[in-house]
Amino acid sequence: MASRRRMLLKVIILGDSGVGKTSLMNQYVNRKFSNQYKATIGADFLTKEVQFEDRLYTLQIWDTAGQERFQSLGVAFYRGADCCVLVYDVNVMKSFENLNNWREEFLLQASPSDPENFPFIVLGNKVDIDGGNSRVISEKKAKAWCASKGNIPYFETSAKEGFNVEAAFQCIARNALKNEPEEELYLPDTIDVSGGQQQRSTGCEC
Amino acid sequence: MIETDINDLSDDADYAAASRQQGPASFNRSDSGRRSSSGETEGAEVVYLKDNVTIHPTQYAADWISGRLKLIKQAGSLFMTWIPYKGQNSNARLTEKDKNLYTIRAVPFSDIKSIRRHNPPIGWQYIIVVLSSGLAFPPLYFYNGGVKEFLATVKQHAFLVRSADDANVFVVNDFQDPLQKTLSSLELPRAVSVANSPSSSVALSESPSSGNQEMTEGGAFNGSAASVRQNGTPRQKHNDPARDLHMQVLEKFSLVTRFARETTSQLFRESQMDGFLASERRRYDQPLVEHQSLVEHPESPDSNGSPKTPVPADPLEFDKMSLVWGKPRQPRLGLEEWSNFLDSEGRVMDANALKKRIFYGGVEHNLRRELWPFLLEYHPYDSTFAEREYLVAIKKLEYETLKKQWQSISHAQARRFTKFRERKGLIDKDVVRTDRSLSFYDGDDNPNVHLLRDILLTYSFYNFDLGYCQGMSDLLSPILFVMKDESESFWCFVSLMERLGPNFSRDQSGMHSQLFALSKLVEILDSPLHNYFQQNECINYFFCFRWILIQFKREFDFDRTMLLWEVLWTRYLSEHLHLYFCVAILKRYRNKIIGEQMDFDTLLKFINELSGQIDLNPTLRDAEALCICAGENGAACIPPGTPPSLPIEDASVYPQLEDDIL
Missing domain, CATH: 2.30.29.230 (PH-domain like)
Structure with a gap:
């Protein structure tokens, strides 16, 4: 079958402190939400097996500290990423305004080979709070920003209630896969030698 | 001598x-x-x-x-x-x-x-x-x-x-x-x-x-073996006790290699022949890797396979035969013993003896409130009861003044004060996720959580340049838990941050210098492991970041954390015992790390998951032994000013350090 390296899809979750990065990761991987998470120190990751087109992949999801001061560590953790998830809290303006900083910081530190086309996904989290009445960023505004950055797929999520989390990570996985260099996608002993790539490249219709 | x-x-x-x-x-x-x-x-x-x-x-x-x-x-x-x-x-x-x-x-x-x-x-x-x-x-x-x-x-x-x-x-x-x-x-x-x-x-x-x-x-x-020498006050220069000690350590290694190892291995070969205890046979017959993984993870499904990679021997392994140990840990210091350290007016008569006692045993919980201010050098050891009482009162006033600085910020002012709002926002987010499983901090609207917030916010004004950084709430939480009082907690935290503040500096220089020192220590104490890290792009030691940033706070339960901290705070043997403690943990798992050919990601995950698994007292003994082993060479690995040492330029501010350290 495929090589080990190709099977691993590395995803980095970034965003301001307290927007729910750890919660999103745990909701997706363990289907659990806790009120007692601690602020992430350093970095950690969880893995989950995902299947696409009869093939299994390991999604390695990296959770990092949200405070800007720790960004210089990024260079160690972002390396080799296949997709970057930018998270903000729909109830906190600053966390939305910082999305661009996180995006640029990521590109700077991870230095992907094709920064123009590197797959990002934006998640607007905590839509459950106060029934959405306390939100300060509208979906429209968020989507407009995503469109201006090269049509970044956008999802509104609630890690607490599990809302849209699975769908978001499906899209994340697909985009991560899309980022894998073509020559690594098909190895000599792989049976399926046609078709898959085109289907995959359609990505998610977000 | x-x-x-x-x-x-x-x-x-x-x-x-x-x-x-x-x-x-x-x-x-x-x-x-x-x-x-x-x-x-x-x-x-x-x-x-x-x-x-x-x-x-x-x-x-x-x-x-x-x-x-x-x-x-x-x-x-x-x-x-x-x-x-x-x-x-x-x-x-x-x-x-x-x-x-x-x-x-x-x-x-x-x-x-x-x-x-x-x-x-x-x-x-x-x-x-x-x-x-x-x-x-x-x-x-x-x-x-x-x-x-x-x-x-x-x-x-x-x-x-x-x-x-x-x-x-x-x-x-x-x-x-x-x-x-x-x-x-x-x-x-x-x-x-x-x-x-x-x-x-x-x-x-x-x-x-x-x-x-x-x-x-x-x-x-200070506090390293070099100052052991310093304070050991050799009577003749050429008969330097520390030097003799290290010479002896080196000789011990070589001799043990030469004689004991041969003899013992021979004997164990004999032992197998006449039906030695089954588990012993495993230990000595089988390659180290497998033995190691068996020992560490008896339940692990992958421990029954043959080792994937030959593991270079630990260079210090021969002292398995050297019959020498870090000293046994002692029971915690109790009230009666503590009162013997004080003179009638409340001065600590022999600060070094006290530090040594705490280094080897820690402190009973009910004494921490009295002792931590000394260990953190908030209270001078030679102060009397009355002087300390006075200091507490003065400091309380000073704290209130500091606190008023942010308390007096009106809503209108806050709207025009982004830095304040952001700082407060960060602190608010972190205090509600700090040690909330402890009853001391649990529940809605817990007053202790408010105290955490107030102290951190006040600190971010007291040290406006440093501000607030994630991890600080982890460092404050046990202090408030012990001290209870807001002002006293604040000043103890200030003292701790005098040592650990650079961990949180914007350029991360404090962390980088410690990680660098750690890599140097591993290089001299376990060069095969060092080489392994180098070859596998793990040489930045970022996997130890959390250990160092918050002094192993996330690696142990609350009580063990407090014990470890007071041991580290004594600065007995070394100011940088925490780095030797890192080496001690890494060495415990070196065979697993190398044997399983962990890459950076796997290693980081492995280290993160050691949380709650590290055996504190034996690791402390290892750290002590490693520190003595490394001696001056170890001290030389640690650049001047590496936290928790004070920055070099300020060293003169704390002249008492020279006497404080063994």
């Missing part, structure tokens, strides 16, 4: 008598050795004593070393010692120094796993004592018999059962819980200790700390 400190047995009346019979001791004894352990062997009862118990380091009878084997009961624990006689075999190839390397100094039976009895048809009976770590002492030959009596005595005072597999094997401390057993076994051998007996001191600490004249470059190395 150190020679005599370590080996001087003049306080041991039995030994003194024995050595007089054997001939004059070949060392000049100093007073310090006597002073070092006087009074500290009180309460020890010799329950077994046998002369002419001998080890055979080589096949040549001239090298055989006879000594006295004793079982000593102290404070409810049983210890074994074997002290070679001095002055025998004047034409032996082994010097006195060599012989002393084999000395067994008060090994507690809690560290002993099993004793194997051998009754060869011809020759002397002997025993092999195997430690929990899997290490073993050289065989002890009983020239005058007495093995049966020895075992009977052990059985009276410690838990000893005959192995079901082999009638000649007696298992000590057979824990019911295999996991417990696993945790108690040591991957890292005890390195070199300067201990004479379980409760005896590092003799140097008792030396008067008069002259600092030798220590011109030493400001940066």
Whole structure:
């Protein structure tokens, strides 16, 4: 079958402190939400097996500290990423305004080979709070920003209630896969030698 | 001088008598050795004593070393010692120094796993004592018999059962819980200790700390072995105790390699032949990797395969045979003992003795509130009760003033004060996710959580340049838990941040210098592991980031964290014991790390998941031993100003440091 390296899809979750990065990761991987998470120190990751087109992949999801001061560590953790998830809290303006900083910081530190086309996904989290009445960023505004950055797929999520989390990570996985260099996608002993790539490249219709 | 400190047995009346019979001791004894352990062997009862118990380091009878084997009961624990006689075999190839390397100094039976009895048809009976770590002492030959009596005595005072597999094997401390057993076994051998007996001191600490004249470059190395030397105050330069100590350490390593290892491995080959305890056979027959993974993860499904990669030997592994250990941990310091440290007006009479006591045992929880301010150097050791009371009152006013600075910010002002809002926002987010599983901090609207917030916000005004950074709430939480009082917690936190503030600096320079020092320490203490990290792009040591940033706060439960902190805060032996503690943990798992060829990601995950799995006291003993082992070379790995050392330019602000550190 495929090589080990190709099977691993590395995803980095970034965003301001307290927007729910750890919660999103745990909701997706363990289907659990806790009120007692601690602020992430350093970095950690969880893995989950995902299947696409009869093939299994390991999604390695990296959770990092949200405070800007720790960004210089990024260079160690972002390396080799296949997709970057930018998270903000729909109830906190600053966390939305910082999305661009996180995006640029990521590109700077991870230095992907094709920064123009590197797959990002934006998640607007905590839509459950106060029934959405306390939100300060509208979906429209968020989507407009995503469109201006090269049509970044956008999802509104609630890690607490599990809302849209699975769908978001499906899209994340697909985009991560899309980022894998073509020559690594098909190895000599792989049976399926046609078709898959085109289907995959359609990505998610977000 | 150190020679005599370590080996001087003049306080041991039995030994003194024995050595007089054997001939004059070949060392000049100093007073310090006597002073070092006087009074500290009180309460020890010799329950077994046998002369002419001998080890055979080589096949040549001239090298055989006879000594006295004793079982000593102290404070409810049983210890074994074997002290070679001095002055025998004047034409032996082994010097006195060599012989002393084999000395067994008060090994507690809690560290002993099993004793194997051998009754060869011809020759002397002997025993092999195997430690929990899997290490073993050289065989002890009983020239005058007495093995049966020895075992009977052990059985009276410690838990000893005959192995079901082999009638000649007696298992000590057979824990019911295999996991417990696993945790108690040591991957890292005890390195070199300067201990004479379980409760005896590092003799140097008792030396008067008069002259600092030798220590011109030493400001940066406070607390390291270099300052051991400094405060050890050698009487003659060429007889520098610390140097002797390190020389001896090095010699110990080489000698142990040369003699003990050969002998012991040979014996274990023999042992297999006649049906040694099954588990022992595993230990010694099988490649280290497999043994290691078996020990660490008995339940792990992948531990039954053959090792994937050959693991280079730990260069310090030979001291598995060196019979020396970090000193046994002591019970926590209690109220009665603490009151003896104080004079009638409340001054700590001997700060170094206090630090040493806390280093080896920690503090009972109800005393922490009184002691932490000293350890953090918020309260001077030589202050009186009255002076401290006054200080507390003054500081309370000062705190209130500081706190008002942000309390007086109106809503309108806050709207125009982004930095304040952001800072407050960060703190608000973090305090509600700090130690909330503790009842002290749980529940909605918990007043202690509000205190955390107020103190952190006040600190971010007190030290506006540093501000607030994630991790600080982790450092404050135990302090507030202990101190209870808001102002006192604040000032203790300020003192702690004097040491750890650079961990949070914007350029991360404090963290980088510590990670760098850590890599250098691993390089000298385990170069194969260092090479492995280098080859596998793990050399940045970021996987240890959390350990260092918040002083292992996430790696231990709350009580163990507090114990570890007070040990680190004593700065006894080294200001940078935490780095040796990192090395100690890494060395415990080195074979697993290398054997499984962990890459950076896997290693980071592995290290993160060690949280809650690290055995505190044995690791502290390892760290102590590693620190002594590394000595000046270790201190030289740590650049001046590396946290928690004070920045070099400010060193003069804290002149008392020079006297504080052993």
